[in-house]
Amino acid sequence: MIELSLDLINAQSPYEVSFAPNGDFVFATSLNIHYLISFEMEEPVGGCNTFQFVIQKLENQRSPHDAKVEQAILAILDVFFREHLDVLLYMCDDSDGREANRNRLFLAWFKKHAAPDRFTIRTASAIVEGKGFYAAIIVENRNPLLETIIADFENTAQVLTTGKP
Secondary structure (H helix, E strand, C coil): CCCCCHHHHHHHCCCCCEECCCCCEEEECCCCCEEEEEEEEEEEECCEEEEEEEEEECCCCCCCCCHHHHHHHHHHHHHHHHHCCCEEEEECCCCCCCHHHHHHHHHHHHHHHCCCCCEEEEEEEEEECCEEEEEEEEEECCCCCHHHHHHHHHHHHHHHHHCCC
16 A cells, blocks of 8 residues: 555546545546556565556446546556655556557556656566566656666566566
Protein backbone atom coordinates (compact mmCIF):
# COMPACT_ATOMS: atom_id res chain seq x y z
CA MET A 1 0.00 0.00 0.00
CA ILE A 2 1.17 3.50 -0.78
CA GLU A 3 -0.12 6.73 0.67
CA LEU A 4 -1.24 9.47 -1.70
CA SER A 5 -3.21 12.63 -1.08
CA LEU A 6 -6.87 12.13 -1.96
CA ASP A 7 -7.32 15.91 -1.96
CA LEU A 8 -4.71 16.30 -4.71
CA ILE A 9 -6.12 13.37 -6.68
CA ASN A 10 -9.70 14.63 -6.46
CA ALA A 11 -8.67 18.14 -7.46
CA GLN A 12 -7.80 16.65 -10.88
CA SER A 13 -10.08 13.63 -11.22
CA PRO A 14 -13.52 13.87 -12.86
CA TYR A 15 -14.66 10.97 -10.66
CA GLU A 16 -14.51 11.00 -6.88
CA VAL A 17 -11.63 8.77 -5.80
CA SER A 18 -11.71 7.26 -2.32
CA PHE A 19 -9.85 4.67 -0.31
CA ALA A 20 -10.95 1.06 -0.61
CA PRO A 21 -11.11 -0.91 2.68
CA ASN A 22 -7.64 -2.37 2.00
CA GLY A 23 -6.10 1.07 1.38
CA ASP A 24 -6.16 0.93 -2.41
CA PHE A 25 -8.00 3.56 -4.44
CA VAL A 26 -11.48 3.13 -5.89
CA PHE A 27 -13.83 5.16 -8.05
CA ALA A 28 -17.13 4.62 -9.84
CA THR A 29 -17.99 5.92 -13.30
CA SER A 30 -21.24 7.60 -14.28
CA LEU A 31 -22.40 4.16 -15.49
CA ASN A 32 -21.63 2.70 -12.04
CA ILE A 33 -18.59 0.76 -13.23
CA HIS A 34 -16.10 0.49 -10.36
CA TYR A 35 -12.33 0.61 -10.74
CA LEU A 36 -9.80 -0.41 -8.12
CA ILE A 37 -6.33 1.11 -8.44
CA SER A 38 -3.47 -0.31 -6.45
CA PHE A 39 0.26 0.05 -6.07
CA GLU A 40 1.84 -3.25 -5.07
CA MET A 41 5.40 -3.27 -3.75
CA GLU A 42 7.75 -5.23 -6.02
CA GLU A 43 11.44 -6.10 -5.94
CA PRO A 44 13.48 -2.90 -6.30
CA VAL A 45 14.61 -1.95 -9.79
CA GLY A 46 18.00 -0.29 -9.87
CA GLY A 47 18.02 -0.01 -6.09
CA CYS A 48 14.83 2.07 -6.07
CA ASN A 49 11.47 1.26 -4.50
CA THR A 50 9.27 -0.19 -7.21
CA PHE A 51 5.50 -0.42 -7.27
CA GLN A 52 3.44 -2.45 -9.72
CA PHE A 53 0.54 -0.32 -10.89
CA VAL A 54 -2.70 -2.30 -11.12
CA ILE A 55 -5.95 -1.19 -12.73
CA GLN A 56 -8.83 -3.54 -12.03
CA LYS A 57 -12.39 -3.16 -13.27
CA LEU A 58 -14.54 -4.75 -10.58
CA GLU A 59 -17.55 -5.58 -12.77
CA ASN A 60 -16.91 -8.39 -15.22
CA GLN A 61 -18.60 -6.74 -18.18
CA ARG A 62 -17.58 -4.76 -21.22
CA SER A 63 -18.25 -1.10 -20.90
CA PRO A 64 -18.32 1.73 -23.43
CA HIS A 65 -15.30 3.99 -23.77
CA ASP A 66 -15.21 6.59 -21.03
CA ALA A 67 -12.53 9.30 -21.33
CA LYS A 68 -13.09 10.22 -17.69
CA VAL A 69 -11.60 6.86 -16.63
CA GLU A 70 -8.36 7.88 -18.34
CA GLN A 71 -8.44 11.25 -16.56
CA ALA A 72 -9.06 9.66 -13.14
CA ILE A 73 -6.23 7.17 -13.56
CA LEU A 74 -3.85 9.87 -14.76
CA ALA A 75 -4.78 12.04 -11.75
CA ILE A 76 -3.77 9.19 -9.45
CA LEU A 77 -0.51 8.71 -11.35
CA ASP A 78 0.28 12.42 -11.28
CA VAL A 79 -0.02 12.48 -7.49
CA PHE A 80 2.05 9.28 -7.21
CA PHE A 81 4.92 10.94 -9.05
CA ARG A 82 4.51 14.27 -7.24
CA GLU A 83 4.81 12.56 -3.88
CA HIS A 84 7.29 9.75 -4.65
CA LEU A 85 10.49 9.24 -6.67
CA ASP A 86 9.75 5.52 -6.97
CA VAL A 87 9.63 3.33 -10.06
CA LEU A 88 6.22 2.53 -11.49
CA LEU A 89 6.02 -0.92 -13.04
CA TYR A 90 3.14 -1.69 -15.36
CA MET A 91 2.38 -5.23 -16.55
CA CYS A 92 -0.63 -6.14 -18.64
CA ASP A 93 -3.21 -8.72 -17.63
CA ASP A 94 -3.34 -11.64 -20.05
CA SER A 95 -6.59 -13.21 -18.84
CA ASP A 96 -8.56 -12.41 -22.00
CA GLY A 97 -5.96 -12.14 -24.77
CA ARG A 98 -6.25 -8.33 -24.92
CA GLU A 99 -2.97 -7.55 -23.18
CA ALA A 100 -1.36 -5.95 -26.27
CA ASN A 101 -4.32 -3.56 -26.57
CA ARG A 102 -4.13 -2.67 -22.86
CA ASN A 103 -0.41 -2.02 -23.16
CA ARG A 104 -0.84 0.32 -26.16
CA LEU A 105 -3.75 2.14 -24.52
CA PHE A 106 -2.00 2.74 -21.20
CA LEU A 107 1.23 3.95 -22.82
CA ALA A 108 -0.74 6.19 -25.20
CA TRP A 109 -2.62 7.74 -22.26
CA PHE A 110 0.58 8.38 -20.40
CA LYS A 111 2.54 9.76 -23.35
CA LYS A 112 -0.38 11.99 -24.40
CA HIS A 113 -0.65 13.69 -21.03
CA ALA A 114 2.85 13.58 -19.54
CA ALA A 115 5.32 16.40 -20.05
CA PRO A 116 7.83 14.92 -22.52
CA ASP A 117 10.87 15.90 -20.47
CA ARG A 118 9.46 14.75 -17.12
CA PHE A 119 9.55 10.95 -17.51
CA THR A 120 11.56 8.10 -18.94
CA ILE A 121 9.57 5.09 -20.12
CA ARG A 122 11.08 1.74 -21.01
CA THR A 123 9.07 -1.19 -22.33
CA ALA A 124 9.59 -4.91 -22.84
CA SER A 125 7.49 -7.58 -24.48
CA ALA A 126 7.81 -11.29 -25.07
CA ILE A 127 5.80 -14.41 -25.70
CA VAL A 128 5.95 -16.55 -22.56
CA GLU A 129 4.27 -19.97 -22.61
CA GLY A 130 2.21 -18.92 -25.63
CA LYS A 131 0.93 -15.71 -24.07
CA GLY A 132 1.95 -12.13 -24.69
CA PHE A 133 3.83 -10.48 -21.84
CA TYR A 134 4.05 -6.68 -21.82
CA ALA A 135 5.76 -4.61 -19.17
CA ALA A 136 6.87 -1.02 -18.80
CA ILE A 137 8.58 1.10 -16.21
CA ILE A 138 7.99 4.78 -15.78
CA VAL A 139 10.52 6.84 -13.85
CA GLU A 140 10.52 10.54 -13.22
CA ASN A 141 13.68 12.08 -14.68
CA ARG A 142 14.56 13.79 -11.41
CA ASN A 143 15.14 10.37 -9.80
CA PRO A 144 18.86 10.30 -8.86
CA LEU A 145 19.04 6.56 -9.69
CA LEU A 146 17.57 6.96 -13.20
CA GLU A 147 20.51 5.50 -15.14
CA THR A 148 20.87 2.53 -12.77
CA ILE A 149 17.11 1.87 -12.90
CA ILE A 150 17.07 1.88 -16.71
CA ALA A 151 20.10 -0.43 -16.92
CA ASP A 152 18.58 -2.87 -14.40
CA PHE A 153 15.23 -2.94 -16.21
CA GLU A 154 16.87 -3.42 -19.62
CA ASN A 155 19.03 -6.28 -18.30
CA THR A 156 15.99 -7.97 -16.75
CA ALA A 157 13.95 -7.42 -19.93
CA GLN A 158 16.71 -8.97 -22.03
CA VAL A 159 16.74 -12.09 -19.86
CA LEU A 160 12.93 -12.35 -20.03
CA THR A 161 12.72 -11.81 -23.78
CA THR A 162 15.76 -13.78 -24.93
CA GLY A 163 16.50 -16.10 -22.02
CA LYS A 164 20.09 -14.79 -22.05
CA PRO A 165 21.78 -12.14 -19.89
